Amino acid sequence: MDRLYGTALRLTGNPDDAEDVVAEAVSKAWSKLDDLRDLESMEGWLFRILNNSFVSLWRRRKTRDEVEREAVETSDAGGFSLFQQLHQPFLLWWGTPEQEFLNDVLQEDLQKALDALPDGFRVVIVLVEVQGYTYEEVSALLEIPVGTVRSRLSRGRALLQKALWHQASEAGLVHGRRPSDGGAGEST
Amino acid sequence: MSEDKLSCEEVIEQLFTYLDGELDHVHSAAIDRHLERCRDCFSRAEFEKRLRERIRASARAKAPDSLHRRIKGLLDQY
Ligand SMILES: [Zn+2]
Numbered sequence: 067m068d069r070l071y072g073t074a075l076r077l078t079g080n081p082d083d084a085e086d087v088v089a090e091a092v093s094k095a096w097s098k099l100d101d102l103r104d105l106e107s108m109e110g111w112l113f114r115i116l117n118n119s120f121v122s123l124w125r126r127r128k129t130r131d132e133v134e135r136e137a138v139e140t141s142d143a144g145g146f147s148l149f150q151q152l153h154q155p156f157l158l159w160w161g162t163p164e165q166e167f168l169n170d171v172l173q174e175d176l177q178k179a180l181d182a183l184p185d186g187f188r189v190v191i192v193l194v195e196v197q198g199y200t201y202e203e204v205s206a207l208l209e210i211p212v213g214t215v216r217s218r219l220s221r222g223r224a225l226l227q228k229a230l231w232h233q234a235s236e237a238g239l240v241h242g243r244r245p246s247d248g249g250a251g252e253s254t
Numbered sequence: 255m256s257e258d259k260l261s262c263e264e265v266i267e268q269l270f271t272y273l274d275g276e277l278d279h280v281h282s283a284a285i286d287r288h289l290e291r292c293r294d295c296f297s298r299a300e301f302e303k304r305l306r307e308r309i310r311a312s313a314r315a316k317a318p319d320s321l322h323r324r325i326k327g328l329l330d331q332y
Contacts, residue, residue: 196310
């Protein structure tokens, strides 16, 4: 249940919708239990139902055009790379900034950055990176061309990395060390 | 195999596709070989891999009690 909920939370970007999606998926799964051939494939089957429930909720909320418009209107982060930002000579004086960044970045900051992405970008990232979907599978589930999956992934990743960079700069993470008080990493 | 000598730029360009497991065997093996030899690209690849692990971990959450109650209510109807 926790994994279903956690995945739904990242797909929808908010707790209320995540609960709705899981509840709908569980009741669908329960009513279709006879379709399940073997218990081994139960997990994949459940997640598939969850993803479909998410997509139908999403479609009720937003039309394809709206999602498309949001994606188009979002300013492009170019090929922004967090690694390149961190891997600069002046930062390298402090050691290995990219390693420290990964150690120090808060789970909460990652979640915030991911949830703040426009839906069209967030959803493909969660499907590919969290759930391990192939581009083909994402294309079939969302009914968008594979080329769109590729471009949303690449733009979404650049946006996500840029947001993380900003958060890290604000929290003082990029100088290798957070302010001595561990709780001070929270950014506004 | 002509893909054998990839430049760093070519590797970085295809890095995410490679990490997503979307490259065919020949291309993916060429990148493997490059990463074995090139420290810069290797650290970049490691960084992206670890960042991805963190993103994957961000989908771990505890289902709230309200959801547990709701599911129980749903299943009791059957
Ligand atoms: Zn290289």
